Amino acid sequence: MLLVRSIIRPEKTGVVLSELLSAGYPAVTKMDVFGRGKQKGVKVGDIYYDEIPKEMLLMVVEDSDKEDVIKIIMKYARTGENGNFGDGRIFVSPVEEAYTISTKTKGL
Template sequence: MIKIEAVVRPERVNVVLEAIVEAGCQGYSYTNVTGRGQQQGVEVFTGRGGQVVSRASVPKTIISAVVNDDQKDAVIEAIVANARSGEDGAIGDGKIFVSPVSEVVRVRTGERDGAAL
């Protein structure tokens, strides 16, 4: 089993979630966060005078899912294709982190591993 965590732009979340479900991902969770990566923040206009303010962190959403090994590539491709801005993408489109999961236990029934997904 593999845990996939994708950091994406908040405005792309619904599209990405639909895509990973179509790719075979049965369950996921997501959290809205703020952070900073290669983008190094953004400049925003505030007030009536159009004053420019630099924000060190920007809003992002982290999508987490645990899938079987054979679904990994399909889910990653679905995220990449649907989280990317435009044809070539842009700085700030996000990152995907993939890590192994050694065990899963369903609390309600005690089922383990693949049966718990």
């Protein structure tokens, strides 16, 4: 099992979640987050924005589903044909175990 964490633009969250659901990946945790990437924030005129609002999507998926999930997020979270700074990041980490509290079952 793998944890797929994606940090994307808030305006892209709806379409990404919709496409993940359509592809058979309904289980997602969504959080509002703030931060900056390699560009160290954004300067608009005289105003410098150090913390930019984003959405973080967390999903635990089977190893075999990783590529499909990443392709969906990359396709629908990207802005413009060539993408833009601030479109986001995807991080993948191993998950050793998962449990469902209500049923006390192990696994997804």
